[in-house]
Amino acid sequence: MQRGRGGRRASGRPRIRRLALAGALTSAMLLAGCSAPATGTSGFGAAGVAPGGPWTIDSGAGAPQxxxxxxxxxxxxxIMSGxxxxxxxxxPDVLARANSWQVTNLAEDGAGFVQPGDDGHTFAEQVTQAIADAPDDPDAPALIVVSASSNDLGRDPGKVEHAATKxxxxxHRAFPGTAxxxxxxxxxxxxxxPELAExxxxxxxxxxAEGASWVDVxxxxxxxxDLMQFDDTHPTAAGQRVLATAVDERLRALLGSAGSADSAG
Incomplete structure (x- = not known):
């Protein structure tokens, strides 16, 4: 997929450059004989290995072949597009590699349910693309994750809910066997x-309303x-691995099948 070049929109969030602060913190730690903060946390390291090993998604449609x-x-x-x-x-790519899955990441920079992204599309176009790209198989894909977005800040929450419901x-209609x-x-x-909660x-x-599960990490x-890029909006590669770990833990608890580490291969 083509990725846009822009960042988060309508967030009202200040863009703070932290180079001076980061340098001061690093210098202070070196003077104290300490190392700088780690660029990741427990979980997915640079090798992208999931704690607990790969697992299998239980979508309710039976075990995979x-x-x-x-x-x-x-x-x-x-945030999702990287x-x-x-x-x-x-x-999403880190998560998929760690669990031996295939991933189709349709995320678009700047997009929301109501807010058009850098390519002029809302999430509706991503949904249309997901349906168009899928094979004629009600059990595939095993999982679809649809994220809320701060790009919809400043938009009417009622309109966001309407678009999300659609x-x-x-x-759900296109993939009745999919989680x-x-x-x-x-x-x-x-x-x-505070508006992000809305x-x-x-x-x-x-x-x-549509019977989908909900995960909030x-x-x-x-x-x-230290996990943010200098635009103070998008995570670094290490930050993306932290996100992958957080999402993996919640999804594993929600959808992990028994004996998943053995069946995932």
Whole structure:
């Protein structure tokens, strides 16, 4: 997929350059005889290995064929697309590699359910693309993750909920055997604006109305400016691995099948 070049929109979030602060912190630690902060946390390291080993998605449609690679599709914004990084460093790609899955990451920079992205598309176009790209198989993909987005900040939450409901409805109808999961919007290292909770609530309500599951990983990057790029909006590669770990833990608890480590291969 073509990725846009822009970042988060309408967030009202200040863009703070932290080079001086980071340099001061590093110098202070060196003087104290300490090392600088680690660029990741426990979980997915640079090798992208999942704690607990690979697992199998239980979508309710039965176990995958032996040796088959389960497929996931992700719909979202620039946090999901890995803005500023190579495509394979985005958290959906990290998550898929660690669990021996295939991934189709349709996320577009700047996009939301209502807010058009850098390529002029909302999440509706990503949903249409997911349906058009899928094989004629009601059990594939095994999992679709649809993320709420801070790009919809400033938009009417009622319109966001309406658009999200249409998205979940279309996906459920096209993929009745697929695990469909809504994901809370992911912020950065600073405190998110209160309005973001309204966006999450709107998408959560839409997901529940269509029988989709809901996952909110909280704020895995809170207080970790060392995991943010210099635009102070998008995670570094290490930050993306932290996000992959957080999403993996929640999805594993929600959808992991018994004996998944043995069956994932």
């Amino acid at each position: 032996p040796g088959a690679r389960q497929e996931i599709v992700t719909i979202g914004d620039s 803005n500023g990084l190579d495509a394979e460093q985005a958290w 998205a979940f409805t279309a996906l 469909l999961v809504g994901l809370g919007a992911i912020w950065g290292d600073q405190e998110p604006p 966006i999450n609530d709107a998408v959560h309500s839409a997901a529940e 909280g704020e895995p990057l809170a207080g970790r400016f």
